[in-house]
């Protein structure tokens with residue numbers, strides 16, 4: 130059996146990064162996490178770092194802005210997965226420079242974890258982030274670094290516990306506000322599954338220099354379909370209000386950050402259909418649930434059971 134690649138995760142202490150680190154360890158990859166020294170003394174994050182260590186993760190101290198620390202860390206591994214946050218997107222040019230200098234990386238996963246940033250109709254702050262991610266793709270390719278882009282679509286944890294309403298903390302039982310006509314299909318993927326599919330792609334030549342799209346069939350659903358699944362569970366029909374695109378665009382313009390960002394993402398996913406509007410071009414993309422049918426992903430229907 131081929132040995133598993135050694136993986137370095139940047140952003141391992143972040144929202145999606147912690148799932149990536151865990152999935153990497155569970156899949157048997159020697160796993161390294163680049164962590165800022167200041168984070169090691171952060172109360173909640175230090176506990177997470179301890180759990181990493183207990184599970185066998187090697188912690189390396191460094192910073193995405195510190196070239197030498199990056200090169201040193203990269204030299205330990207074969208594959209780099211970046212899960213840094215949106216604010217660090219631009220800084221990944223420094224990571225690309227370090228990967229180039231180290232010269233030993235067989236695959237780089239820049240921090241994507243969303244819609245295909247090459248083909249979208251997002252506006253406002255969401256568009257700005259997608260454009261930055263696209264620049265990082267171009268810089269990766271220009272540097273000749275082998276890559277996989279993770280187009281995981283929408284994280285379930287962001288969209289399902291609130292039934293697609295960014296301002297709610299729990300799914301409503303009486304009425305719901307939906308964007309557009311409620312018929313545009315999005316894709317909602319549980320974070321653990323995003324991580325499992327990402328790690329599966331590490332040593333898979335079929336994902337080399339490709340985008341890995343996550344479109345598990347049972348999770349390709351319109352807002353009306355998501356609400357209907359919920360209504361069946363609570364055995365009640367919700368009163369529905371639909372916000373037309375014009376109104377949503379106005380709300381985006383009038384809201385402060387980060388509310389405007391979340392609304393712009395909702396616009397991209399639920400009105401423009403950026404998760405589903407394009408067919409996958411086999412010359413540049415593969416679909417995760419087709420490639421890895423052995424992964425028993427969590428369906429939206431199953432996910433919602435936790436909130437009944």
Ligand SMILES: NC(=O)c1ccc[n+]([C@@H]2O[C@H](COP(=O)([O-])OP(=O)(O)OC[C@H]3O[C@@H](n4cnc5c(N)ncnc54)[C@H](OP(=O)(O)O)[C@@H]3O)[C@@H](O)[C@H]2O)c1
Pocket residue numbers: 139140141142143144145146163164165168174191192193194212213214215217240241242243244281282283284285287
């Ligand atoms: N599809 C979706 O629904 C969805 C939702 C959210 C995010 N995303 C995407 O997922 C990706 C990750 O976002 P996230 O929300 O998981 O990130 P996050 O929670 O903000 O975490 C950011 C990570 O980057 C690390 N970091 C920050 N500054 C750093 C530096 N100077 N050097 C090294 N590491 C640094 C942080 O470390 P510390 O712990 O030290 O701060 C943390 O581990 C992004 O591309 C984002 O756009 C997608």
